[in-house]
Amino acid sequence: MAEEMEVHGAMMRLALQEAVQGAEGGEVPVGAVLVDGFGDLIAKAHNMPISQCDPTAHAEILVLREGARRIGNYRLPGTVLYVTIEPCAMCVGAMLHARVSTLVFGARDPKSGAAGSVVDLTTVSTFNHTIEVVGGVEEESCARVIQDFFRRRRLQLDGRTGRGTEVAVTGSTRNRLVL
Numbered sequence: 757m758a759e760e761m762e763v764h765g766a767m768m769r770l771a772l773q774e775a776v777q778g779a780e781g782g783e784v785p786v787g788a789v790l791v792d793g794f795g796d797l798i799a800k801a802h803n804m805p806i807s808q809c810d811p812t813a814h815a816e817i818l819v820l821r822e823g824a825r826r827i828g829n830y831r832l833p834g835t836v837l838y839v840t841i842e843p844c845a846m847c848v849g850a851m852l853h854a855r856v857s858t859l860v861f862g863a864r865d866p867k868s869g870a871a872g873s874v875v876d877l878t879t880v881s882t883f884n885h886t887i888e889v890v891g892g893v894e895e896e897s898c899a900r901v902i903q904d905f906f907r908r909r910r911l912q913l914d915g916r917t918g919r920g921t922e923v924a925v926t927g928s929t930r931n932r933l934v935l
């Protein structure tokens with residue numbers, strides 16, 4: 757169990773590196789990695805909806821696409837998906853379609869989290885698949901990357917407009933970037 761948490765921590769730190777890369781590109785910093793049943797890393801990505809003009813380009817969707825391409829199968833049984841922030845309903849939906857075995861996330865998303873915060877789609881017994889969930893891995897670091905990003909954004913906006921930006925950016929979660 758302790759060994760398993762060590763692996764989770766190491767993989768989450770890779771996802772965090774992805775998140776930071778995303779922030780450098782102006783994206784809300786959410787990173788994800790996908791690991792196969794043998795423990796091998798098969799995909800990594802960060803959020804790209806802004807740069808790709810694609811509302812579905814969340815980090816989780818991107819690693820599922822890349823992982824499925826690499827494995828040559830749209831089903832990904834036995835895989836573990838690591839993501840820095842609790843996934844949204846779309847992403848948990850995609851994980852259910854892909855038959856991901858385990859979801860490991862960092863910080864909770866009280867505004868749009870679909871693994872327990874707003875709703876829990878991972879354990880609906882009437883769906884044809886359920887996902888094991890481990891939350892709170894590297895939680896503080898994952899939350900800090902997002903909080904720092906929005907703090908910087910607010911400062912930049914304050915500098916540009918010379919006034920408060922409460923309307924533009926008030927949230928600390930990924931889906932609140934409305935600029």
Ligand SMILES: [Zn+2]
Nearest residue numbers: 814843844847
């Ligand atoms: Zn999502």
